[in-house]
Amino acid sequence: MSSPTGVESLQLSITARDPGCAARTGVLRLAHGDVETPVFMPVGTQGSVKSLSQEDLEGLDARIILGNAYHLYLRPGTEILREAGGLHRFMNWSRPILTDSGGFQVFSLGELNKITAEGVAFQSHIDGSRHFFSPEKSMDIQIAIGADIIMAFDDCTGYPVTHEAAAKSMRMTLDWAARCKRHWESRQSPRHNLFGIVQGNVYEDLRIESAEGTVALDFPGYAIGGVSVGETKEEMYDAVRWVAPRLPDAKPRYLMGVGPPEDLLAAIEHGIDMFDCVMPTRNARNGQLFTNQGRINIKNARFATDFAPLDATCPCPVCARYTRAYLHHLFRAGEIAALRFNTLHNLSFMLDFVARVRTAIRAGRFLEFKSAFLREYAG
Template structure:
């Protein structure tokens, strides 16, 4: 398979900034990937997503295989063509849904048999089927190995059993993925919060060879911010320096800032658009609720420091009115702003790393949270 060139331009402590070169365009790291679960970044046009500075978006294998169907997407030209996104796209493997929809599935060595949450139909998702969907049918640029997202909390024995299964599924994923000059496959490191398991998972994944990057899975599942940081402290140094590191499903801005500080390169999360649908506006001080009465006559923009029409053009009073009136435009404006804010945060961290000023940036960011 392709191992996309990953050029690191600058480092500052454990943090680094670089460029991951894919066949569909470059990804500037550290990078935040807006989530396009069902071939859409909810409430935002793809042109707007690109204008915020996003280089890459994420698609969801589980949801797309159920609706509209992976084979249908292939007949319609693949996921990029279907949704109008011409840049790089990463797809998850379906492993997170194996964890989150545990009441609807039966897991075995072969894979996961589950009932659709939509219509109850039965499906089998295995490493081989996940690779077929991601690489052959959806046409993702970056695919993820099929894995089991380890539940939290877990005992050491439970975490080891889960980790071993993910490693075996990773080998099968690699074999099925094969040689693809324009696509790459990332490994997923598991092990819950146990240092020995995380380091072993990383070492054994690296020893398989061929992976284009390494993801850290099984976090943002209830362990909390401090535990997440502790896991990153001992996991990131165990991963190759010449491959991108991807922290899956994270997260809040403070989580991202702390993870970049520890050497993570890529992130994804539904928070920007989910918050937008619920009236939350993200800023360096944390999220604020635009529904509050204090904004009813506030004529200032959502955030004049963010270079985005949603952030600079519309007043807090106007968006307050839209959200209180249940007008969908309010949710769209907030989702657009929140994605732009996250992209602006990544750009500021890239500049801080280049200038060897990340320590000061992180200190100030921590201090500014309310």
């Protein structure tokens, strides 16, 4: 089947570089459309961004979203997705999709799995049924899903972890990456662009070894994984600082599972292009909302009589129409609309935030923007 845009494999064009650091803008051309970078990608784990419709996402101009191979494999299952013509047609979404390999879910559900060099045997968290993921099976699942970007199957360690355990895990991830690449090539699926994942936890020598070994395999793109698993922010920033300069300049760089604006700014400064995180949508469902003056908890009693918009500078439809007092009331009353409005706002904030970052980079003012944003956000 030919791609909707005629693009048969990933193309990245760098459109601007900031003179004061490694921050850059680009256009990522994929089979289902172009994506401007740096980009924040909303997470739709099971083929749905929680509480929002595809029309909502299009209204926010989300250019690419995530699905998860582990969850979609279990439900609705790859056979149904194949019959539907892939996840794009199943969920009626015409723009790009990236799928996580399922490696992180296997890590987070560790009490239900057994990891060997061949792959991971695990029990479903839904019904306890037994399954096995190998690197090759992860490739087959993600190709069946039909994602524009698919991820190599990796082993993610927790924190803290010994150097010995982190090294063993990282080297197994390198072996799995090579197996993923071979199997992906054998499937001849250039529209489903495979990214390698750099691991190594908080150890500089392991991060460097992993970066060099992953780059040697020559993937269409590269990700930094195994961050935001309990380490400090400085340790996460170190991982980015060690790895990013060792990734090919002409290929996209993706920091997995990171969402706070201050973390995106730190990574973009080192040349990272792509981000995803469940935090904006999860926080929204818990009443934690982003503003340019920092996060607020809409559940707090002080908002009951606050008739100002959530953020007067936010372009989202929620801030244009509703007050903090009304959003506070909806959340306290348990109204479903509260989850939808809060999620619309948080995702709009993140998408507008990276759009402002792109504007600052094009103007050669990224470091100035970063300093001003963090100063206001700390308020």
